[in-house]
Amino acid sequence: TQLLEQSPQFLSIQEGENLTVYCNSSSVFSSLQWYRQEPGEGPVLLVTVVTGGEVKKLKRLTFQFGDARKDSSLHITAAQPGDTGLYLCVRSGGGSEKLVFGKGTKLTVNP
Amino acid sequence: NAGVTQTPKFRILKIGQSMTLQCTQDMNHNYMYWYRQDPGMGLKLIYYSVGAGITDKGEVPNGYNVSRSTTEDFPLRLELAAPSQTSVYFCASRGRISNQPQHFGDGTRLSIL
Secondary structure (H helix, E strand, O other), X not given: OOOEEEEOOEEEEEOOOOEEEEEEEOOOOOEEEEEEEOOOOOOEEEEEEOOOOOEEEEOOEEEEEOOOOOEEEEEXXXXXXXXXXXXXXXXXXXXXXXXXXXXXXXXXXXX | OOOEEEEOOEEEEOOOOOEEEEEEEXXXXXXXXXXXXXXXXXXXXXXXXXXXXXXXXXXXXXXXXXXXXXOOEOOEEEOOOOHHHOEEEEEEXXXXXXXXXXXXXXXXXXXXX
């Protein structure tokens, strides 16, 4: 079983603060995806990272893939209430039909 | 563009009843998946299909069955519902390349009492 560890499990912050959440694995990722799940909805893909050291930006969200492709981080700048949701790190690619999900980080941004 | 559509959105069952959760997608995706999500947990794979007529077990298949007679539809059958099957069920689909995004439905919230 290729476990994914996400931290922190829960995070509650005030609007305007910055935050970082982490995803770690003991084995190398072929590729890694980050999804966001809002209450009452299914997960939606935010980004896919493939190359070690890769950095991708999506407005106020910055995604980094570790050089060894065993870890990733998601940094949110100036968080807004609309960022509230469950952020899921997912192992993907490598020709596998299946995704492996972490348990997620539940983020609450208070106005 | 409808994407992935799941029905019903909510359902309450009595122990021992059976039901079918419906899932249909209009993106002509070969790959389809059923997950369950329990409170505070990520998604666990129940069954998946790589194309019409082909299904395979995921991590937690016991108590469930699936079929894939068409590309569009991937129903999930619960036989003899048990309280442990109380969960939120998500159906998803994706295209042929393994790191393409999975597209999820909005889920079915199922309670077994």
